[in-house]
Structures are given as C-alpha cells and as structure tokens.
Amino acid sequence: MPIYEYACKACDRTFEELVMRRSDEDDVRCPKCKGKRVEKLVSRPAASRSGGDGGSAASSANCGPVG
Numbered sequence: 001m002p003i004y005e006y007a008c009k010a011c012d013r014t015f016e017e018l019v020m021r022r023s024d025e026d027d028v029r030c031p032k033c034k035g036k037r038v039e040k041l042v043s044r045p046a047a048s049r050s051g052g053d054g055g056s057a058a059s060s061a062n063c064g065p066v067g
C-alpha cells in the first residue's frame, strides 16, 4: 500500500499516511496539531532494520552447492 511518511513542520511530528490518490497528498494533515504544513519524507520500506536475517534484494549470485 502507498503509505508515505510525513513530517509536520509545526510540531515536528512524524507520521505515516495512507495516500491512495495524488490529490490526497494535499489533504494530509498532522494528527497531532491538525496542521497542513507537512512535508513528505523520502519513501522507504516500513521494515527497515539493521542486521536483518537475510533479505538482500540486490542480485547476488551466491547460492551454489556447498562442499
């Protein structure tokens, strides 16, 4: 789902908003202060943990017969 992360410029709060349409981006408000001065942050996957258990999307041919 197209969930974007926003940051409120008024109270400096970050929140995630589900944006279905492009026009909805103009209607995004801060859940805390109801401010409309929000800035869309760089889109990134929700699961962002360092040291995960294997999950590199990059093309790495490192699978072969061991031994």
Ligand SMILES: [Zn+2]
Residues within 6 Å of the ligand: 008, 009, 010, 011, 012, 013, 030, 031, 032, 033, 034, 035
């Ligand atoms: Zn706010």
